[in-house]
Amino acid sequence: MHHSHIDRFAQGHSVIHALDARTKLLAVLAYAAVLISYDRHALWTLAPMCVMPLGMLWLGRVPLWFALRRVAALSPMILIACLLSIFAESQRYRLGLGPWQFTLSSGQIVAINIAAKFVLALLALTALTGTTPFSQLLQAMRRLCMPRLLVMQLGLVYRYLFVLIDQAMRLRRCRDLRAGQSAPLGRKLAAAGSMAGSLLVRTIDRGQRVDMAMRARLFDGAPRSLATLRFTWADAAALAAAAIYLVFCRLIYPRVF
Amino acid sequence: MSDLLTICDLHVSYHDGTAALRGLSLAVAAGEKVALIGPNGAGKTSLLLTIMGALPFAGSITVDGIDLTRGSAPRTRSRCGMTFQDSDDQLFMPTLLDDVAFGPLNQGLDPTAARKQALQAIVAVGLAGLDSRSGHHLSGGQKRRAALATVLSMQVKLLLLDEPGSSLDARSLRHLADLLAARSEAMLLATHDLPLVRRLCSRAILIDDGRTIADGSASAILDDHDLLMRHGLA
Numbered sequence: 001m002h003h004s005h006i007d008r009f010a011q012g013h014s015v016i017h018a019l020d021a022r023t024k025l026l027a028v029l030a031y032a033a034v035l036i037s038y039d040r041h042a043l044w045t046l047a048p049m050c051v052m053p054l055g056m057l058w059l060g061r062v063p064l065w066f067a068l069r070r071v072a073a074l075s076p077m078i079l080i081a082c083l084l085s086i087f088a089e090s091q092r093y094r095l096g097l098g099p100w101q102f103t104l105s106s107g108q109i110v111a112i113n114i115a116a117k118f119v120l121a122l123l124a125l126t127a128l129t130g131t132t133p134f135s136q137l138l139q140a141m142r143r144l145c146m147p148r149l150l151v152m153q154l155g156l157v158y159r160y161l162f163v164l165i166d167q168a169m170r171l172r173r174c175r176d177l178r179a180g181q182s183a184p185l186g187r188k189l190a191a192a193g194s195m196a197g198s199l200l201v202r203t204i205d206r207g208q209r210v211d212m213a214m215r216a217r218l219f220d221g222a223p224r225s226l227a228t229l230r231f232t233w234a235d236a237a238a239l240a241a242a243a244i245y246l247v248f249c250r251l252i253y254p255r256v257f
Numbered sequence: 258m259s260d261l262l263t264i265c266d267l268h269v270s271y272h273d274g275t276a277a278l279r280g281l282s283l284a285v286a287a288g289e290k291v292a293l294i295g296p297n298g299a300g301k302t303s304l305l306l307t308i309m310g311a312l313p314f315a316g317s318i319t320v321d322g323i324d325l326t327r328g329s330a331p332r333t334r335s336r337c338g339m340t341f342q343d344s345d346d347q348l349f350m351p352t353l354l355d356d357v358a359f360g361p362l363n364q365g366l367d368p369t370a371a372r373k374q375a376l377q378a379i380v381a382v383g384l385a386g387l388d389s390r391s392g393h394h395l396s397g398g399q400k401r402r403a404a405l406a407t408v409l410s411m412q413v414k415l416l417l418l419d420e421p422g423s424s425l426d427a428r429s430l431r432h433l434a435d436l437l438a439a440r441s442e443a444m445l446l447a448t449h450d451l452p453l454v455r456r457l458c459s460r461a462i463l464i465d466d467g468r469t470i471a472d473g474s475a476s477a478i479l480d481d482h483d484l485l486m487r488h489g490l491a
Contacts (some may be wrong), residue, residue: 155349209346214350225362226362
């Protein structure tokens, strides 16, 4: 099976692709930090925060539908938080958007704020992973002093996630071919439990074999890697632009508008 | 030719007490291509893993003049490289280049030298231009060759190949056989694929139930139909 879900557009060529992975990672981390720092009732002041992720997607030629599909795929995780917020606070506020006036409860504003932050953060993350090969992201993390073993484990997760998905899909196909789809619910659940157990055992087996393969190539616990990243003037300019943009969003825009 | 690998009276048992190898002895000379054939469960993979120092054993194993012990395992591993039955086990880094450079970097080479050695190995196995690909973006045949590149880059003297032809189509198998035939390293090739043995190896060792049954010229053993029948290979 062929997988390319995570970094499908990462091998492209664009001004964003050409930037050093550290530049993009730092910019997106700073963006996320600024996004989190907004008050939970902030709505219109979040508007300029759309510019960076959408700009990165556009300049990086990552289709918006691709990013929105990922947002949609992960939205159930945040949906519960939004729903709970709606009922948490009942105080009502009158808001205006140009000629329109409407009333929202405090809980509704918080829910919209959570949803907006979630969408913006995921768009920024998609822009990062869509314009940076995962191997370069790992290198960037390493060079930015993230714990080396943690980075190595991330690499292994990325590498074997697809193998695990393949195995799960094969198990499911085998179950379905043996009339699993028409089985009663109880038997289906029992089969799902067995499949999960089987996957766990296979994963442990795989882990042991990978460990053996690493030791066979003289791995002694110290991760070593080839360095291929290059920080240029363009990266410095991009980082400066990102910093100015984030200062504008967080400090200047809310006061002026 | 001097012996690169010498094994004397090797006994290997698993934790549950199952004996995998029972008093096996063999020798492989430098540059010699030897096939290790036998039915499922004969002990072929266990033998290769033991040579790599991955399983505890009784008896003696000498690789390039170094006695294999727990302490000397890193030195013997830098002289022999193993490709596993499932290439996915061996391609664990984010890109092919990282994977192939993994061994040289662990041998102590600086990144520039490791990169050069890795790129040479990638070219040698016919995967030039794919160095930035991830393991899950390679076909089955490419994965086999990539796994081979991961050990060739370490410039080993002995290749231990576990079922190198399994799950390959005829064309990929032909490419792999051509590639292996052109290598000068000694090889111990554990396989069921008798045509591959006939094509690549001058010598074959038939093992069954952890013991050596026959050791001689590959053509003589492969032509002995009764022998192969008795041990589940025909």
